[in-house]
Amino acid sequence: MPSAADATDLSRTHDAFNDLVAELDHCMLVVTVQAGEERAGCLVGFHTQCSIEPPRYAVWLSKANRTYHVALGAETLALHFLGADNEKLAALFGTVTGDATDKFQRCAWSPGPDGVPLLDDCDAIVIARRGALVDDGTSDHVCIVLSPTEVRAPRTALDRLMFSAVHDLEAGHAATEHSQDAPVV
Ligand SMILES: Cc1cc2nc3c(=O)[nH]c(=O)nc-3n(C[C@H](O)[C@H](O)[C@H](O)COP(=O)(O)O)c2cc1C
16 A cells, blocks of 8 residues: 555656656647448547568557547558648547547548548548557557558658647547546457
8 A cells, every 4th residue: 555655756756757748749640540330530649650670650549539449440540640730630630529529521531541531631641550459458548559551641841730739739538538448458
């Protein structure tokens, strides 16, 4: 049983950690998926390349999000690396949940490989096959490892939409909403 002093130390560490990572800037993605008749997508800040050869990319989806639940039944995911002018897409996919609203009625998109929705206003897209899922059983996000199968991107780098530009958005689902009975993988 942790003592009150231990709990205070842990809480200080937690606050210091949050302050530090809030300063780290990185570009934002919209991840989209389709499984059967269901399509979903959400704004994602937790993502990174995780292997060079073979190339692999990892995204972390919140167990609270509809996108996570649809992704469990999808083989293909599309990663949209947002441009600096994609704030509206960030707000739509980050603050609205597909549990209540069909986000795809509110933006232009076309079906891509395996039916995955591709957002017309985004010009840097990686289409990828779903691989391993990593869930430590306690975290509120699950890591999904992806193998890129197609890249649609301009040859010249564009200005990206960064976390610092969207960190004030209120997420459609708080990650803390995830229920303990979310599927464990
Ligand atoms: C700045 C910001 C960063 C976010 N990063 C993530 C993330 O890395 N992973 C994730 O699953 N959700 C993330 N979210 C939350 C989802 O985008 C948001 O809850 C969304 O409305 C969920 O939609 P859905 O229920 O239709 O899947 C983020 C939201 C914001 C505003």
